[in-house]
Amino acid sequence: MASRYDHPGEQAANDPIRLLAIRDTPLSVNEVFAAVGDDAAGGTALFVGTVRNHDGGADVDTLGYSCHPTAEAEMRRIAEKVTAEFPVRALAAVHRVGDLAVGDLAVVVAVSCPHRGEAFEACRKLIDDLKHEVPIWKHQKFSDGTEEWVGAC
Numbered sequence: 001m002a003s004r005y006d007h008p009g010e011q012a013a014n015d016p017i018r019l020l021a022i023r024d025t026p027l028s029v030n031e032v033f034a035a036v037g038d039d040a041a042g043g044t045a046l047f048v049g050t051v052r053n054h055d056g057g058a059d060v061d062t063l064g065y066s067c068h069p070t071a072e073a074e075m076r077r078i079a080e081k082v083t084a085e086f087p088v089r090a091l092a093a094v095h096r097v098g099d100l101a102v103g104d105l106a107v108v109v110a111v112s113c114p115h116r117g118e119a120f121e122a123c124r125k126l127i128d129d130l131k132h133e134v135p136i137w138k139h140q141k142f143s144d145g146t147e148e149w150v151g152a153c
Helices: 029-035 071-085 116-133
Strands: 017-023 043-050 058-067 090-096 098-101 105-113 136-142 147-151
Touching: 017 029, 017 071, 029 043, 029 090, 029 105, 043 116, 058 090, 071 090, 071 116, 090 116, 105 116
Parallel strands: 017 090
Antiparallel strands: 043 105, 058 098, 058 136, 090 105, 136 147
């Protein structure tokens, strides 16, 4: 008798990376969510990073993101690493660059897997590795007139 895990839907998809992009236009949660739709996925985890109004005890007015020309290739490398580690049915990630205001979407990532636990773990690994390894930098401007650069890696 075959195990329930022998079903093809329990395995990673052949080409699970559906959307990877760095954009200078507003991001869409709906676009990313739609990109990871898969009939074999029982769990989809989505993370949305927004510009908050404070950081390190200071009020943030605005910020800008910029990236190295290799940033999208690094996103792909990380996505491939996540899809090799988890049974990913579909994966999507988009990051914003340019000037953003408080409340704007900065990053949206999503992963669908056969089960919820795998989806949560894969999504967390994806966003954590993107933040730590992709060469995207944040330039924050504070209400008191000061500013700082924060590197992603």
